[in-house]
Amino acid sequence: MPQNPIRATAVFKQLMKAHYAELAGAASSGRKLAWCTSMGQVELLRAFGLAIYFPENHGALLGATRRCMDYIPVANGAGYSPEICSYLTSDVGAYLKGETPLKESYGMEKVPRPDVLFYNTNQCRELVDWFMFYHRRLGVPCIGINTPRHIDQLTKEHVESVAAQERALVGPLEDISGVGFDEGRLSDIVALSRDASVLWKRALEYARARPSPMTFWDGTIHMGPIVVMRGLTEAVDYYRALSTEMGERVKAGVAAVPGERFRIFWDGMPVWGRIRMLSELFEKHRVSVVASTYCNTWALDGLDPSRPFESMASEYTGLHINRNDERKMDYFKRMAKDYSIDGFVFHNARTCPATSNTDFGLPTRLEEDTGIPALVLDGDLCDLRCFSDDQARTAIEAFIEQLGGVGSGGDPR
Ligand code: SF4
DSSP: OOSSOOTHHHHHHHHHHHHHHHHHHHHHHTOOEEEEOTTSOHHHHHTTTOEEEOHHHHHHHHHHTTTHHHHHHHHHHTTOOTTSOHHHHHHHHHHHHTOOTHHHHHOOSSOOOOSEEEEETTSOSHHHHHHHHHHHHHOOOEEEEOOOOSBSSOOHHHHHHHHHHHHHTHHHHHHHHOOOOOHHHHHHHHHHHHHHHHHHHHHHHGGGSSSOSOOHHHHHHHTHHHHHSTTSHHHHHHHHHHHHHHHHHHHHTOOSSTTOOEEEEEESOOOGGGHHHHHHHHHHTTEEEEEEHHHHTTOOTTOOTTSHHHHHHHHHHSOGGGBOHHHHHHHHHHHHHHTTOSEEEEEEETTOTTTOTTTTSHHHHHHHHHOOOEEEEEEOSSOGGGOOHHHHHHHHHHHHHHHHHHOSOOOOO
């Protein structure tokens, strides 16, 4: 239990309940429903009045409840390798077993049936394979955006090619939804996504303060609405309240980690089934994990309602995960400066090379360039067979000891 709980958490719980109630209602009222990858152009889908379900949110729930450990072997038995995305194997295994944690969490008997599967390859290829499983099983269309990958600078050509793909999906989405396209409606939705993003980013940026009013662990909760509700007024209202609360906490000197000694940047996915263990471990040593690539991913503040297609193309293509190592290095250096970072933790998620920036020497180069220590922590987003509590504790405690020698935090006592 955090010592200084965040008020908005109560609202967050209500919002997520409302989100799943909406999905359950769509199934029973005949409203058309899309599945969307978490960094897909959700604004475009909303412009056709579709209800939207995010399988990666289900994957995170399977990980956080640790139910994934029952389901990954089921997917492995169906021919899906234990080495591939454990969101995919958790979700597919749960489907094959006919179970879902949505039942206990939100009263839903099963995940809502899609009328269309909409992907964006900006994160990884696994999402397409994941959606194609359901395409084959359920016989529903699978459409999407094939984004140029691992880009250096985002160019006009990148943006034009992705915007053209978005425009080409208007016709198929009209057919699937039975709703005619209205660009004004799309612009309004893009404006709502932009507003929620700006406020989410503002809330995260309050963590530049010392002590930080929130941590990455808090962020993994409060990011829920920006993932599943961007493009809706509810998300804007939520992030207005959250950012106001963070501002008040900074003014009042409320620390997410009382006695904050050191400040960490987390790169990569959370270890969903070990959030509590990790947050308590860092807090015990008065180390605040103040920023992350993960939470910042959804701060799509460059969306522009006057250029809905182009700005969606630009934001969804220019994501951190879709950049080459040089641009990622720039980002890490900027974040280190902005958030007064004493150390980096790079989560090497075994089944997600897409978010693990650990295999090609980046943490070592970053350490050499900045003088800021970097720890590579082996684990996984869902599959706890890849995570050892004892090894993680030993590695993190040794790392914190190292920060004591080189960090700027000092001991406030
Ligand atoms: S980015 Fe990683 S966790 Fe997300 S769908 Fe792709 S492989 Fe899975």
